[in-house]
Amino acid sequence: METPVQDNMMLLVPALSQNVALCRVTVAAFASRLDFTVPEIEELKVAVSEAVTNVVLHAYDGPGMVQVRAECSGGCIDVEVQDWGKGIADIAKAREASFTTIPGRMGLGFVFMESLTDRLEVLSQVSKGTTVRFRKCPSARSTQEPEVGEDPRSEDGAA
């Protein structure tokens, strides 16, 4: 369904591992009102999961909060994951494939976010926190804007 009014959501939870699922499922439920296919919703869940997992693993030495905001805009979803933790000293380095500060981890978080979304932006200040923003559009929209009255779902049969 087309959303006539811009809609948005916000979730503010402690940066704990058990809340990663809550964040991705909430964003996925919010995104389900747009014309995403089931695989695209899965991709969105992975991207949110990576962003929130980064906060859980890296942002704080002690307790802290993670905020997830999402907005439907022009048929796409804009997601913002924010923390008020340590920040990233070298963003370019952090975004490199296989870079990780925790032994045994794959360093694929940012790579997945980049691959699975349409646009990724990372803003960070040391000791202030980090904000990761990405946009994801349904495949029918990322290539071309549908004509008025045309149902983009008729092409790929996605609900």
Add this chain to the structure above:
Amino acid sequence: MNDVQHIEDTLIVRPEGEFDVHTAPGFRQDVEHGLASTSAKKLVVSLKSVSFIDSSGLGALLGRYRRMVELGGKMAIVSVPARIRPVLELSGLFKVIPAYESEKKALEKM
């Protein structure tokens, strides 16, 4: 808690549900327990009942693979559901860890 079964020299582990930063430590622990309490030289991880996986889950799989190689053993993943297959492909995991369509196939081929 992961379903763990020991057949001859093979440990079969069947994680269920969501495989992420919250559930990966339990998986690692169950595999370590299983390996320590048996003489298993082969590890088969069935992803049949996994509904979601991200880089934390993939990291846990790769970590167990490295562990098996260290121990001079083998590891395979089996029954990869269609909904999580794209993420596994994107990660390049299939280039590292052998994958089979079923537990039976893995037991035959490994």
